[in-house]
């Protein structure tokens with residue numbers, strides 16, 4: 516197996532163009548597991564090590580205020596440096612693996628792996644994040660998170676493309692992520708859910724994880740809630756609204772029975788997570804409204 520080690524982003528793109536079969540490696544917390552447990556026939560012809568590429572390791576604010584987070588920023592830095600502006604993604608990052616995994620693992624790698632159970636996906640969907648992909652031949656391509664996941668562990672990247680960054684607007688309202696596992700840490704989600712309130716636009720974002728072949732939004736739930744909420748925050752969240760929202764989320768899922776849980780349990784749990792995270796978000800929203808009035 517060849518080991519390619521470009522030092523710059525342009526060289527990384529050129530290497531991927533020349534060797535589309537080369538597998539990018541960032542933190543390696545998915546790639547190395549695959550290689551170590553996979554059969555010899557599944558060993559890649561080459562690994563493309565992106566760790567030396569400095570362009571992937573930073574984050575910046577674009578002129579319109581959007582954050583551009585390099586694909587190689589590890590979870591520990593997402594939490595420490597961006598947790599105030601990207602609270603949903605930071606909450607999800609805190610639930611990934613162990614400290615060792617969070618030191619090495621990245622949201623870029625989570626997107627590359629595109630597991631339906633990946634923890635970054637629900638908050639990226641709820642926040643309307645955009646994946647910045649790039650190739651030497653065609654330049655930059657912006658792919659909305661909702662279009663990025665194309666199947667189980669499959670994504671929209673072309674063989675010569677790499678993920679450069681994630682573009683995501685800083686939170687303009689409360690965001691929450693909740694995950695159910697078979698224990699409290701080092702666990703793949705049985706199911707997960709993220710919500711983001713966007714009060715300025717009177718809009719709600721959602722993301723469901725580990726309950727369909729791909730991560731997905733609950734669009735009917737979003738539409739229902741966007742019109743039902745009293746965005747002035749004048750009262751507590753009506754029980755009926757929370758319940759109906761949970762039902763919409765449950766209906767959006769398409770889970771399977773597997774070793775981690777049954778489809779029926781996942782649907783039930785998602786409705787609970789949806790009601791719970793909505794209640795937390797709504798209470799924060801009301802508190803914030805009271806402060807400004």
Ligand SMILES: Cc1cc2nc3c(=O)[nH]c(=O)nc-3n(C[C@H](O)[C@H](O)[C@H](O)COP(=O)(O)OP(=O)(O)OC[C@H]3O[C@@H](n4cnc5c(N)ncnc54)[C@H](O)[C@@H]3O)c2cc1C
Nearest residue numbers: 541542543544545546611612620621624625627633634678
């Ligand atoms: C013990 C353990 C616990 C874990 N727990 C969790 C968990 O709780 N939640 C969770 O979601 N995941 C978990 N994971 C999986 C893994 O840690 C995450 O998916 C992590 O985000 C992968 O990031 P990475 O940088 O290590 O990716 P890598 O392993 O380097 O790469 C992952 C995939 O992305 C591709 N890739 C990487 N960078 C790029 C790029 N710039 N452009 C294009 N493709 C790219 C790679 O080719 C590969 O297909 C766990 C893994 C282990 C070993």
